[in-house]
Amino acid sequence: MRALLATFSLALLTGTALAAPIPVVASFSILGDMVKQVGGDRVSVTTIVGANADTHVYEPKPQDAVVLGTAKAFFVNGLGFEGWFDRLVEATGFKGEVVTASAGVATHTMDEDGEKITDPHAWQSLTNGKLYVANIAKGLCAVDAEGCPSYESNAAAYSAQLGALDAEVKAAIAAVPETERKVITTHDAFGYFAEAYGVTFMAPEGVSTESEASAADVARLIDQVKAASVKALFVENMSDPRLVEQIAAETGAKLGGALYSDALSEPGEGAATYLDMFRHNIGLLAPALEGK
Amino acid sequence: MNLFDLFVGPFVSYGFMSRALVGAVVIALSAAPVGVFLMLRRMSLSGDAMAHAILPGAGVGFLIAGLEILPMTLGGFAAGLIVALLAGLVSRLTIQREDTSLAAFYLISLALGVMLVSLRGSSVDLMHVLFGTVLALNNDALIMIGTVATISLTALALIWRPLVAECLDPNFLRSVSGAGQPVHLIFLALVVLNLVGGFQALGTLLAVGLMMLPAAAARFWVQRLEALCLVAIGIGVASSYLGLLLSYHLSVPSGPAIILVAGAIYLLSLLIGNRGVIRTRLVPPRHRIA
Numbered sequence: 069m070r071a072l073l074a075t076f077s078l079a080l081l082t083g084t085a086l087a088a089p090i091p092v093v094a095s096f097s098i099l100g101d102m103v104k105q106v107g108g109d110r111v112s113v114t115t116i117v118g119a120n121a122d123t124h125v126y127e128p129k130p131q132d133a134v135v136l137g138t139a140k141a142f143f144v145n146g147l148g149f150e151g152w153f154d155r156l157v158e159a160t161g162f163k164g165e166v167v168t169a170s171a172g173v174a175t176h177t178m179d180e181d182g183e184k185i186t187d188p189h190a191w192q193s194l195t196n197g198k199l200y201v202a203n204i205a206k207g208l209c210a211v212d213a214e215g216c217p218s219y220e221s222n223a224a225a226y227s228a229q230l231g232a233l234d235a236e237v238k239a240a241i242a243a244v245p246e247t248e249r250k251v252i253t254t255h256d257a258f259g260y261f262a263e264a265y266g267v268t269f270m271a272p273e274g275v276s277t278e279s280e281a282s283a284a285d286v287a288r289l290i291d292q293v294k295a296a297s298v299k300a301l302f303v304e305n306m307s308d309p310r311l312v313e314q315i316a317a318e319t320g321a322k323l324g325g326a327l328y329s330d331a332l333s334e335p336g337e338g339a340a341t342y343l344d345m346f347r348h349n350i351g352l353l354a355p356a357l358e359g360k
Numbered sequence: 361m362n363l364f365d366l367f368v369g370p371f372v373s374y375g376f377m378s379r380a381l382v383g384a385v386v387i388a389l390s391a392a393p394v395g396v397f398l399m400l401r402r403m404s405l406s407g408d409a410m411a412h413a414i415l416p417g418a419g420v421g422f423l424i425a426g427l428e429i430l431p432m433t434l435g436g437f438a439a440g441l442i443v444a445l446l447a448g449l450v451s452r453l454t455i456q457r458e459d460t461s462l463a464a465f466y467l468i469s470l471a472l473g474v475m476l477v478s479l480r481g482s483s484v485d486l487m488h489v490l491f492g493t494v495l496a497l498n499n500d501a502l503i504m505i506g507t508v509a510t511i512s513l514t515a516l517a518l519i520w521r522p523l524v525a526e527c528l529d530p531n532f533l534r535s536v537s538g539a540g541q542p543v544h545l546i547f548l549a550l551v552v553l554n555l556v557g558g559f560q561a562l563g564t565l566l567a568v569g570l571m572m573l574p575a576a577a578a579r580f581w582v583q584r585l586e587a588l589c590l591v592a593i594g595i596g597v598a599s600s601y602l603g604l605l606l607s608y609h610l611s612v613p614s615g616p617a618i619i620l621v622a623g624a625i626y627l628l629s630l631l632i633g634n635r636g637v638i639r640t641r642l643v644p645p646r647h648r649i650a
Contacts, residue, residue: 283604284611286495287374311496318375 090212093139095150096123097332098191099169099200101342103143105226106204110215114139119334128152133160141165141211143204147175149188167207169200178259189257189329193264194234194346198227233346240354241265249357252293252321253302257329267353270296281311293319300324300356324356370608376495380604383497383505383561384618388570388596390509391554393516393589395575397547400585401527404576406444406462407568410555413443413466415473423476433560440552443469448548452541494562494604494614501561508557512550519543524585562615569619570596577626580633595625 089112094100100115107113114135117123123145136142137160144153146168157166170190178187190196205223209216241249249267258269270292293301293315301316302324316323327349333339339348371378398404417439421431443465450465451458492501516523522539525532533540558567574595578588603618610617630636 281493281495282611282613282617283370283377283380283495283607284609286376287370287608290374290376310492310498310501313498314376314379314496317498 090141090215091139092141092143092208092211093136094143095145095153096330097121098330098342098345099143099145101332101340102169102197102200102226103204103208105342106201106219106223107208108218108222110212110218111208117331119332119337119340121331123150123330126150126152128156132156136160136162139164141167141207143167143169143207145188145191146170147173147186147188147190165207165211167203167210169203170196171203172199176259176263178256187259190260191342192258192261192329194230194237195264196260197230197342201227201230229343233343237265237346237350240350241267241357244354244357248297248299250296250298251300251302251324251353251357252296252298253324253327258327261349267357270298286311286315290315290319293321299358300353302327302352302356322356325352327352366609367605370605376497377604377608379497379502380494380614381600383502384494384566384570384600384604385597386502386505386509387554387558387562387567388574388600389593390505390512391558391567391571392574392592392596394512394547394550394554395571396578396585396588396592397523397527398551399572399575399579401458403459403462404572405459406551407555407571408564409462409466410440410444410552411559411564411568412473413469414440414556414559416469416476417442417473419473419476423479429560433556436559437552437556439469439473440556441549444548444552445545448545452544492559492561492563494566494618497561504557505561508553512554515546515550519546523547565619566615569622570599573619573622573626574599577622577629577633580629580636582634595622599625 089110090107092103092107092111092113094103094113094115096117097115097119100113103111103113116128116132116135117126133156136156139162141164142153142157142162144150144166147170156162170188173190173196175186175190177184191200201223205219208219212219246266250270251267252270256271258267261267262269292298298319299321301312301319301321312323315321328339328345329349332341332345333348339345371381395407398406414436417435417437418432419435420439421433421435424435425431444462447458447462447465450456450461454461456464497505522533522537522543526540526543530540554571555567558570561567562570574592575588577595578591582588582591599618599622603621604614606612606621607614607617632638
């Protein structure tokens, strides 16, 4: 009885002794999830670009400036992903720690509207994901030295999960014969995934979301799919889903579902955390590659 | 490239091309006679008006069932029907003429639609979901166009005589039969049917274009009503075929290509048709009666 009372009052005391969670801001949903995993209860994370939103074209709102004003650290992806964060930091006079999660990542270039730019989607490789986690832990330690041991242990546990998933993904891809690891998708965000896991992502030729497709474009795409004997077609951003169905029906390629590349989904949609997002994507990719 | 590859090859090698041809030809068959009547009744712009009038119906369908094709199409059809019928009734029962009443009702309908859609709060473009493209005709769309064409042609055949009488001399018809009003409303329903079905399968441009342009061009060649319908159908079919070929060989969007071919035929007819500019103005006219 007395022991119970003692533990109860001790719990109360430690409760009041605990500081309020440290406010930090993450630029987009995937990063926000990672910061939450590493920070745990010691941090309160606000994400600027939420689920299913496009970070490339995001325009900061006044509320974002307000949130940044009270934050101790701002976690960004870097590599040109958030074109707007420089101005936001400048405009708010943010004095806290800006942590670039992708520091130290081996980058490659990609083609964007005819220009060669650095591909910013580095989180699509789980090895890079571990690098992100390490950078996040370092950043949190710099802001809150007291919580450093907890951050490091959280980071280690999370990295272990990432490592396990990495092995799973590699095993799933290894089950597919090497000549069949081809996918057609309008997403240009899977460069690091392609590098890390040996899947070739091809872009559909000619069919864009901006203009109406011509018969020649559709014919070219069908030829491309047939020639490469690609079994998986993930082009859900095209203006007409029925056109994609037509192409799939004619080529025998299976129409994939929605791949998540630049943002997480809403909770309940199946890709609400970084790990879930990866599992969801590979869950769609692997059977599609095998032709199921 | 031999002639076969040029003119037949694309339709044989690609399933989507042959389906596009079938879809466009069926719509041409179904919509051209309706277009001829619209043209003769001076209601040629009603197709475009109808494209806007169906918005509240699609909006209600969207509010009830979300972004699903069938409820939105049915809602659009209902809205189009209501607008067309109200316009018809107003023109028959009051001093207002049909084109004005249609304009009034389609504007009311459009504004209602915009308001309904914005109430939902999302910025989803309903019309993009509702309107299709000729290159993306799946089995459901082909069946729908086929059904629309069957109903339309059958109904037109059944109401042909009273419809012609109603167009030509409504007072005479009223004195000998009570068929005038129902026939007129059935005709408006056929217009909406062809348009909404066409929009859903082929998009606005193609549906309205294949309805009006062939009819307009046919006017420069023949005079009798049956001949007008047949020539309009012929022009519609030819435009679809040539337009799809152009889209394939020159890599241009297919909908606009078909309509531009029809437009070219129209301009050509305007110039060199039997009743075109050259024959009627520049060649010394023989004594014509009509």
